[in-house]
Amino acid sequence: MEDWIGAVAIVTGASSGIGEAIAIELVKKGLKVVGLARRIDRLNNLKEHLENELGEFYPIKCDMTKEEEILAAFEWIKNTLGSIALLVNNAGYGKYTTLSEGTTSDWKSIFDVNVMGLCIATREAIKNMTENNTAGLIVHMNSIFGHLVPTTCAETENVYIASKYCVTALAETLRLELAKSKAPIRVSSISPGIVDTGLIAAGGFTDDHLTELYNRVPPLKPVDIANAVLYILSTPRNVNVTELTIRPAGEIL
Numbered sequence: 001m002e003d004w005i006g007a008v009a010i011v012t013g014a015s016s017g018i019g020e021a022i023a024i025e026l027v028k029k030g031l032k033v034v035g036l037a038r039r040i041d042r043l044n045n046l047k048e049h050l051e052n053e054l055g056e057f058y059p060i061k062c063d064m065t066k067e068e069e070i071l072a073a074f075e076w077i078k079n080t081l082g083s084i085a086l087l088v089n090n091a092g093y094g095k096y097t098t099l100s101e102g103t104t105s106d107w108k109s110i111f112d113v114n115v116m117g118l119c120i121a122t123r124e125a126i127k128n129m130t131e132n133n134t135a136g137l138i139v140h141m142n143s144i145f146g147h148l149v150p151t152t153c154a155e156t157e158n159v160y161i162a163s164k165y166c167v168t169a170l171a172e173t174l175r176l177e178l179a180k181s182k183a184p185i186r187v188s189s190i191s192p193g194i195v196d197t198g199l200i201a202a203g204g205f206t207d208d209h210l211t212e213l214y215n216r217v218p219p220l221k222p223v224d225i226a227n228a229v230l231y232i233l234s235t236p237r238n239v240n241v242t243e244l245t246i247r248p249a250g251e252i253l
């Protein structure tokens with residue numbers, strides 16, 4: 001991990017849940033972490049909270065559905081911090097919707113964050129890494145739903161599940177693209193099962209649903225996923241962890 005001290009990392013969706021935990025652990029390990037999200041107040045509080053740690057935290061307000069905001073964030077990073085070593089594409093959004101009655105705008109908003117935002121940030125990170133000849137790492141926050149369609153909630157998580165299947169494909173196609181062009185950039189996908197964050201509630205699940213879900217199996221904590229990122233970072237440069245699936249013990253999905 002010493003190699004990563006002072007390296008520049010970007011974590012999208014750093015204002016809560018898994019992204020916040022990843023940002024905290026990376027700053028503790030000495031990285032310069034740029035956190036992107038819309039809730040700048042939460043990012044600013046996180047900066048204060050991390051003031052005495054080894055690394056630094058830089059909050060940037062950025063809506064991942066707005067390309068101009070993503071480009072501006074990368075431009076700031078290029079001019080202020082220089083070369084990017086790590087991008088964690090973590091920002092994600094889900095919405096309780098059906099395919100027979102859901103709205104086009106709900107479906108688009110899921111794809112805009114989970115797929116298009118991820119693609120744009122990835123492209124910009126690769127540009128920066130290539131310009132600086134950096135042996136970088138790109139981590140996509142995928143989901144167990146990127147690998148299976150759960151019978152329990154297929155009828156309401158449809159487009160979210162589809163977006164995560166896209167992430168599975170995008171991680172693998174990017175890995176092959178970079179390997180064929182001999183770019184020294186590694187790509188990893190992390191696919192968590194249920195994690196105790198605000199994502200499920202934000203997607204429209206009722207408290208009853210949540211209680212039932214959590215009572216069935218205690219969910220993972222965000223730090224469990226942050227530790228998976230640290231594991232990937234701890235591997236030598238000849239090792240590419242392509243996929244890590246992490247479930248709460250006992251999860252039935």
Ligand SMILES: NC(=O)c1ccc[n+]([C@@H]2O[C@H](COP(=O)([O-])OP(=O)(O)OC[C@H]3O[C@@H](n4cnc5c(N)ncnc54)[C@H](OP(=O)(O)O)[C@@H]3O)[C@@H](O)[C@H]2O)c1
Nearest residue numbers: 013015016017018037038039063064091092194195197199
């Ligand atoms: N929780 C789970 O059970 C679980 C399981 C598997 C995978 N995941 C994945 O883990 C990732 C993180 O989710 P979480 O569980 O930690 O949920 P969360 O606490 O709701 O965090 C989501 C993060 O994404 C950001 N985000 C959402 N829309 C955004 C937008 N338009 N622009 C910029 N940032 C945006 C949010 O920031 P702002 O609202 O401040 O913009 C927030 O920081 C997601 O990709 C999710 O799909 C979660």
